[in-house]
Amino acid sequence: MEGAVNGGKTITEQGRDVREQAHALSESVRDLMGEVTHEIERQMRERPYMTLGVAAGIGFVLGGGLGPRLLRTGGRLAANMLVAKALGAIVPQAVDE
Secondary structure (H helix, E strand, C coil), X not given: CCCCCECCECHHHHHHHHHHHHHHHHXXXXXXXXXXXXXXXXXXXXXXXXXXXXXXXXXXXXXXXCCHHHHHHHHHHHHXXXXXXXXHHHHHHHHHC
């Protein structure tokens, strides 16, 4: 007996399936990374200063430039602004009806 049967497949067959799925996933990730790299390079050519600013901002945040309290406060502020903007778009429509 080659292995325990689970759903009509042996452990060896299940292992093969997992290996094939992992290979397909790695190919998809490789393709996606190629597309991301191409897009970043395009942005660098078309908008070099914006790209540099975004990269610096991401590096600052990931490097711990903003503490948890400041991030939490910024998140709340952004959420409040979004809610206010959404309500501003909804309320005039409700009044018109």
